[in-house]
Amino acid sequence: MSRAETRASNVAAILAAARTEIAEHGSGLSMRAVAREVGMVSSAIYRYFPTREALLTAMVVESYGNLAATLTKAAEGRRTRATRWTALGEALRAWALANPHEFQLIYGTPLPGYVAPPETVPAAAAVAAPFVAAGATQAVPGFGAPALRAQMDVLLDLADDVEPSGAAAVLTELGALIGAVSLELAGHLVGTADPADHLFAALLRRQVSTLGLR
Amino acid sequence: MSRAETRASNVAAILAAARTEIAEHGSGLSMRAVAREVGMVSSAIYRYFPTREALLTAMVVESYGNLAATLTKAAEGRRTRATRWTALGEALRAWALANPHEFQLIYGTPLPGYVAPPETVPAAAAVAAPFVAAGATQAVPGFGAPALRAQMDVLLDLADDVEPSGAAAVLTELGALIGAVSLELAGHLVGTADPADHLFAALLRRQVSTLGLR
DNA sequence: GCGAAAACGAGAGCACTGCTCTCTTATGAA
DNA sequence: TTCATAAGAGAGCAGTGCTCTCGTTTTCGC
Secondary structure, three states, rough: OOOHHHHHHHHHHHHHHHHHHHHHHHOOOOOOHHHHHOOOOOOOOOOOOOHHHHHHHHHHHHHHHHHHHHHHHHHOOOHHHHHHHHHHHHHHHHHHHHHHHHHHHOOOOOOOOOOOOHHHHHHHHHHHHHHHHHHHHOOOOOOOOOHHHHHOOOHHOOOOOOOOOHHHHHHHHHHHHHHHHHHHHHHOOOOOOOOHHHHHHHHHHHHHHHOOOO | OHHHHHEEEEEEEHHHHHHHHHHHHHOOOHOOOOOOOOOOOOOHHOOOOOOHHHHHHHHHHHHHHHHHHHHHHOOOOOHHHHHHHHHHHHHHHHHHHHHHHHHHHHHHHOOOEEEEEEEEHHHHHHHHHHHHHHHOOOOOOOOOOHHHHHHHHHHHOOOOOOOOEEEHHHHHHHHHHHHHHHHHHHHHHOOOOOOOOHHHHHHHHHHHOOOOOO
């Protein structure tokens, strides 16, 4: 194996090990544990990721990609915007329940002192894009304030036929989905809407109606 | 000072120190740093809180209380349910922006291996209560599925005249608020709806309409 | 093909962490 | 006054992120 090849495979091995680590022990990822799992001495890891934060950033980008791919696949073949939106919402929840730590990595508490590096921005946009495409084509009453419309400029390129007020509404509905999933994952719904299937289904119906996807 | 008094004041001092610690360095709270701040040796802290997790739990309960008090005060004197709901939503966001780390402590990523101890449940209910009282008196179409209504039993005692489907809707709207604030705090809205004042105002208008508070 | 340069792995070490244990002193009830 | 208990201090253990140094290996310019 050439130098570049071994490097690439080592990077992949480290990321894979970090993934299984985080799946077991949550976001308290230990560089030394990762090193042990790939059979390296701890200092060797730093040849590939200069800092723990760099490793986490790489994982964040990877997770955004996984989620975006899952969403895109879920939306395929749905004819109406309503069914597409519903499929996207269900896929988001299913992915989060299947990969809770990755979801938390993306949408959970930012690590102390962590500021999202630029490379995560397009990855995050890829997640938002299918929702915007499915839900932001209609104007949504109440979201048409000029100052708000103006802020939606960046989102207009994410899909065709994006209506600014619709984009703003989609943003809040995306927040609603992420909020609902976060509450469920954190156990805040235990004692009430747990399991949250019915609640989530009702939420999606409400969103379809709010966004005018009927 | 009697023994019990010094103990109480020490507990308070530790909690206060932990608060300023968390406000500066985020949720990566260090027991030793807290000890330094209160002028104790690190091992002495463990006379008051047997574990880091116990300290964090106490802070969670305290933060729930602070938030609940803020919300209750914000709702006072609002005549209509619509203005009360709006005031509650704005107060929630304002509190979160003013105390981001405390908000994350409550609604952010659960710490690895952390399971919410029973004493946090009533504290969490105190936060939900004013929202339920303001928003869950009307039936909300789409949230009336029998299985969902049945899950809302516990919420019926939080206020008078609670309609189960309304309670379910309030739960999702509370999730929407928390989701929106979380996105804002985590910087996910940078580049689009940042600052999020307009988006949040539109969200609250939509919620008032969805919940039938007009 | 050879020598310099870069990349790499290993190990020791630093300052920090949560937590435990032991020792000494202060307190309050009997 | 006696004596169990609570409290504080300090040392210590195993773990952490990260740095530095030291050989070894691979790559690249000449």
